[in-house]
Amino acid sequence: MALPKIEKQIRGGLPLVGYPPYGQIHAHSTGNRASTAQNEADYMGHKDINGGFYTHVVGNGRVIQVGNVNRGAWDVGGGWNQWSYASVELIESHKTKEEFLRDYRIYVTLLRDLAKEAGIRQTLDTGELGIITHDYARQHQPYNQTDHVDPYPYLRKWGVSKEQFKKDIEKGVDTMPPKPPQGDWIKENKRVEITAKGQNTYTSFDKWRVRNKTDKLIGTQYKVTGKYNHQNGETYYSLYDIEGSWHGYINKKFVKEIKAIYQTIPGLYEALKDDTFYIDQNLKKKSAWKIKRGQTFHLEDIVKVGKYTRAKVRLNNDIRYCTMRDDYWKLKYKTKVVKIK
Structure with missing residues (x-):
């Protein structure tokens, strides 16, 4: 299958690890059940590289290159860091099998294409040369200091066995699967x-x-x-x-x-029903002040307060926070943001 266009978000200044030629392509998965491909690419742009780095991210139908190839990488925690032509991370935040299969095919194809580009054989977990999983490196590399077993547990979650992954790496995958019944x-x-x-x-x-x-x-x-x-x-x-x-x-x-109120902030709003606003940022103490139907207040922004998303409101120059209630308020008129010292 053809890959999507490889997007470039390359971090400069990464160290040269080992010396070319490099005989391995390293296959990983992120271990993060919430992050997108863009999250992982952005993270690579500022993370402490002493904790490891990689060259490509696959996810959400995308391939993002975040580091230059043919330089080695600190990615498998041992002697085979110096053998890495490229290291590829697959996201672990897929919500449906259809989403996973789309990215799995991209992942396999990218690993094969990188091996071909590097003149490396398209085999999986066979000896010291070829496409190598983090799990296989853990078991066979010299000076091993890692306990990672990716990407196998995540592939297994979606029904891809070690045997199937090996077959797909060595034989290639079909073009995109038939369109699922729910469409695109x-x-x-x-x-x-x-x-x-x-x-x-x-x-x-x-x-x-x-x-x-x-x-x-x-x-x-x-x-x-x-x-x-x-x-x-x-x-x-x-x-x-x-x-x-x-x-x-x-x-x-x-x-x-x-209609969501936060599409029209900031502005002056009228209360349609009685409501209570919270006063402290941890949302543990309710304000003694309650808003009554017909009263007005200024909605400043929608913000994160603790682990919640809340409306930030101004009442008589006092900043307070409350639950989002689209059916409790109506916009009277839009205003510019008024910053409170």
Whole structure:
């Protein structure tokens, strides 16, 4: 298969480790269940290289090159650091098997292409030359100081055995798999509220695994980051809460779109209902001051307070924080940000 265009975000000044020619391509996975390819590329741009570094990241349908090849790397924690022509990290934050398989094929193809580029044989975990996993290096390299076993546990999570990975590395993978029944991912940016009882949210489309019942979720609001137009003729939204946690897929027929207040900040807002604002940044102490319907306040920003995302409001020159409530407030008029000393 053809690779996507390799994006360049290369960190300069990385040390030369060992001396060419280098006889290995190193296969890794990140071990981070939350990071994207862009997160890993950005991290490589400022991390302490004494803790290790790598040359490529694969994930989210992308390949990002973050270091120059043919220079060795501190990536397998032992003597084979000096044998590394390139070292490739696969992200571990896939939410569906379809997403994983897309990136797995890119990962395998990139490893094979780098081996070909370096004049290295396209074999996996065979002797001292070829494409080498971190796990194999741990078991066979001199001066080993690592206990990492990647990428095998993550591949196994999605049904790829050692034998299958070896076969794919040595024979290559097919072109992209047939289009899944839910179709392609389509990016969205909207806010919705669940309106129907007796329906489901789903964890996946392959076996329609139910995540939750909408009876428990009536009136709950979510951010929609994207959608799938399924071959069954229905459209399914991907739901996230205000804290960024994923809550599955839902048929768009069972939600209504609402206008989010944070799309129009900053501004002067009117309270539609009585509410209580929090005063301390840890959100442990409620303010004795309560806002009443019809009162106004200035919404400054949407900020992280502790582990939560909160509205930052100004009341009589006092900065306070409160829960996001789209149905409790309405915009009176937009204003410029007023900074409080």
